[in-house]
Amino acid sequence: MKSLQIFLLLSLFMLSAQQLDEPVTYACTEGYEFNLEEQECKDINECETLPDACKGGMGCINHYGGYFCLPLNAQIIISNSEEDPPTVTRPPPPPHFIPIPAVPSHRGNYQITRLQAGQTFYTCPIGFTADEFNFCRDLDECLQSSYICQWRCVNQPGSYSCVCPEGYQVQGTHMCQDINECETGPNCHEDQVCWNYFGGYRCYPRNPCQEPYVQNGEGRCSCQSLSACRGLPPTIVYKYMSITSERSVPADIFQIQATSVFPNMHNTFRIKAGNEEGQFFLRRSSNVSAMLVMMRPLIGPREHVLDLEMVTQNSGLSYRSSSLLRLTIIVGPYAF
Numbered sequence: 001m002k003s004l005q006i007f008l009l010l011s012l013f014m015l016s017a018q019q020l021d022e023p024v025t026y027a028c029t030e031g032y033e034f035n036l037e038e039q040e041c042k043d044i045n046e047c048e049t050l051p052d053a054c055k056g057g058m059g060c061i062n063h064y065g066g067y068f069c070l071p072l073n074a075q076i077i078i079s080n081s082e083e084d085p086p087t088v089t090r091p092p093p094p095p096h097f098i099p100i101p102a103v104p105s106h107r108g109n110y111q112i113t114r115l116q117a118g119q120t121f122y123t124c125p126i127g128f129t130a131d132e133f134n135f136c137r138d139l140d141e142c143l144q145s146s147y148i149c150q151w152r153c154v155n156q157p158g159s160y161s162c163v164c165p166e167g168y169q170v171q172g173t174h175m176c177q178d179i180n181e182c183e184t185g186p187n188c189h190e191d192q193v194c195w196n197y198f199g200g201y202r203c204y205p206r207n208p209c210q211e212p213y214v215q216n217g218e219g220r221c222s223c224q225s226l227s228a229c230r231g232l233p234p235t236i237v238y239k240y241m242s243i244t245s246e247r248s249v250p251a252d253i254f255q256i257q258a259t260s261v262f263p264n265m266h267n268t269f270r271i272k273a274g275n276e277e278g279q280f281f282l283r284r285s286s287n288v289s290a291m292l293v294m295m296r297p298l299i300g301p302r303e304h305v306l307d308l309e310m311v312t313q314n315s316g317l318s319y320r321s322s323s324l325l326r327l328t329i330i331v332g333p334y335a336f
Contacts, residue, residue, distance in 0.1 A: 198332030
């Protein structure tokens with residue numbers, strides 16, 4: 001009998017040892033995991049474990065067995081009865097600050113700012129601003145001021161850039177500077193001279209003289225035949241200049257001066273041709289010089305050709321002569 005008892009106890013001990021050696025598994029429903037310390041199924045917080053649980057600026061809200069996505073300014077309503085549930089709303093954030101999103105790992109383009117009393121807020125980076133959903137959106141600096149760029153403003157995420165029209169390059173960050181195409185490369189033929197103006201360039205003939213005139217210097221033409229040049233100025237000088245569009249007026253833009261001075265000679269100046277619309281006025285400065293004044297603003301791009309005449313005479317000697325300066329004024333397309 002005693003041997004039988006010992007055998008039964010030994011059998012029970014071996015059976016218990018076999019049960020302890022077998023692995024024990026626990027199964028929880030989807031959205032839960034088994035907690036060994038508390039020996040029960042615990043909810044999984046997908047808002048912390050899934051890095052892309054919610055997208056498009058939505059906030060992640062964890063609940064038992066799953067999660068859902070809501071706008072960051074959504075109202076959360078809690079009710080356990082059939083009565084109208086109270087509405088829980090958050091106070092509006094301070095200006096330029098954004099409350100912590102529902103998912104701490106989804107900070108997007110926020111910057112952390114820690115205040116007193118344990119409060120933590122997010123501020124938008126420079127170039128961004130908070131929208132109605134308390135999310136940082138790009139601030140369009142180009143809409144803030146029409147003077148931010150000299151020509152055109154191009155908005156970019158978090159910043160902006162200034163661009164200039166063809167013929168100009170950005171100077172600094174806001175201004176446009178004319179490109180001198182006559183210096184950057186050969187743009188005209190060998191028998192032409194390149195003239196740069198605001199926003200472009202033009203090619204003019206190196207020898208502008210036409211019969212009966214012949215060239216006797218750079219931009220200078222003279223008539224060698226008295227019979228052929230009867231009634232014509234003996235010399236014509238060609239000059240070029242450029243101005244910006246819509247320049248303020250009145251403005252002194254060009255000075256003419258006699259190259260030779262003779263005693264007892266009197267000089268007069270006039271605009272002989274090209275001023276049919278009355279945009280210019282020739283003001284006599286002295287006996288040997290005069291100033292061309294622009295009286296009305298010019299809008300480019302366009303070209304004006306003025307014939308400025310100087311008449312030299314001596315009434316005592318019955319002497320009269322004239323010379324002509326043909327001035328080409330190129331008006332740029334912009335006011336810079």
